[in-house]
Amino acid sequence: MGNILFISDRLEKIQQYTNIFNRKPYNFTVVSDENVILETAELNSPDVIILDYKFNNIKKNIKNLKSIYNSTAFVLLTPSQGLEQDLTKYINAFITEDLSEDLVLSTINVNLRTKQSLEQLSATNKNLADSLYRLNVLYSTSSQFAGSLDKEKLVDYMIEGLDKSLSFDLTCTLAFCTDTEPVLILNSLYELSEELVSAIKLRTILNYKSLFENKTPPFEIDIEKLKVIKTVKYPANRFTFNLFQYDNMFAPISLGDNFFGCIEIFKETPFTSDDATCFQTIAQQVSLPLKSATLYQEIMETNLKLEKLERLKSEFISIVSHELRTPLTAIKNSLDILSSGRCGDLNEAGNKFLAMAQRNVQRLSGIINDLLDLSKIEAGKMDYHFTNMNIHSVIEYVKFALSGVAREKGLNLIAEETANLPEIYADSQRLEQVLTNLVSNAIKFTPEGKNIIIRSHIARAEQLKAPDCFKDDIKKLNGEYIVVCVEDEGIGIAEKDLLRAFDKFAQIENSLSRKIGGSGLGLPIAKQLLEAHNGTIWCDSELNKGSRFYFAIPVSKVPSKMEVSVN
């Protein structure tokens, strides 16, 4: 039941108490010599110390003992009457000299039980504190897991979490996820000799193979080539082969069919069942983020590949277009020389075919330019020269440039402009390109004798009206916009085809555009150019009645004198 230390030099008392306590469940020790009290106490590690008040220097001895055995119960054997008052503060209980044997026994028993209850309480407290600490570690480790998609970091967090919660001597993590090759990560308290590392390598590989008893392991490991990453906390000390006699735990790091590695952990003192739970939990917890990280990595790699393909495509178009330009130039030059009459006159049919060749060279060079523009925009290499400018100049320019073509076709090109529109911050050349494209399309698709009208006005984003298929584009706008509209009385576009008009190469499939000409890239280019201006483009149309193409450019907020070039 408990250890009792009896301190007295009175023979009769020693005799009396030995009679009472020298039996089970007590472990009774007597000290009579003042000089050996501490040594004897150390051997006995007393739960209760009984002191005789007659003993030498009793006060001093009590104080000394109390300073070491703080939680031990001190019982003082006192005279029947009269007690030195200031001793009471060190003493848990008193036994008077004339107390009966039964009462002595019960007093000591009460004190022993109290002492044991206190010990249990403090042990429970310590367990609770340990569990709380461990929970905190698990919590912070799992938050770290949740916050990372970097596999190397995840493995580091796992080891860090294990160190904090289990304070291991060595962890051997075989990781299949942090490199292209499997890696053995050793986190050790003390330095490991090369022989020991070799032994650990072999042991880890055997452990690993044991996980796949009946199946082939997902990776073949060559012990010679296995890369080792070693971190040593106190390199001044060394582990010996004794290490393998330490307590150890082993767990795979896997989730379903995904295998990320395995981990073994060593500790000199034995692991408890709580330790095992904690170890399993952390090893399991890391698997899920590792899987996410693997998926993330796969997605990133696919993305990179796609980006590279996209860039290659753009570069390919760019190179091909440049290569096409040189022979095209030679053809164009030859045709120009022929038509200049310097090589003699051609007959009527000859002139007709020469004109046909020239027209098609023009068309081909238009297509090449469109392809180049688009590849440049998509590669992010288009240069823009933004300035504060008025839309009026753009409309004037396009009207001037295309009125001849319109007249030839018997069409009326009219510009109905609102006066005093505010400035926009834009690249005038690109806007001319957009409007030229819209007006050229209108000319192409409108029969003789009809009108094409260019309108412009100012509107707030919420006032803009567009067919449903453009709603998403319009929603992105906010603030004030200059809106330009090109209205024709042409063949129109069916509602289901409206969105397709802005798709790359959409018109190439369309037999009509093949008859009329064009690369089918004009509108997709216009869309991209306008998006670079934080604007947008849309259209509404009715089959056989005509179409209205609109584009909107934000009104510039700060009038600035500086000309800025933006890539």
Add this chain to the structure above:
Amino acid sequence: MKKILIVDDEQDIVESLKFVLESADYICYCAYNGEDGLKLAKEIIPDLIILDVMMPKINGYKISRLLKYDNKYKNIPIFMITARSQEGDKLIGEETGANEYITKPFDLSEVVQKVKQYLEE
């Protein structure tokens, strides 16, 4: 009569330029690679040079830079021919010293007009 040197590895382009420039009463010298072009430029000291950018060995940029840093030749106007439309800014802006740039496919009559501007001032 003013002398014009045309340097381009594309013989067909050289041919057509030569034809229109000779019709406009200029004397044309032709070279089909950068090395010959540079040699010929130093030999005949032309009144104007039309230079293709993309040529094997010594490209147009290099020839232009070599001539423009030489006091003897730095006043000869240089027209650069390029297949890349956006390269024009670079040609003039960077230290190649070119005076004009022509983007393929170009208009022969425009080239003749520009040449006249430089040679009849």
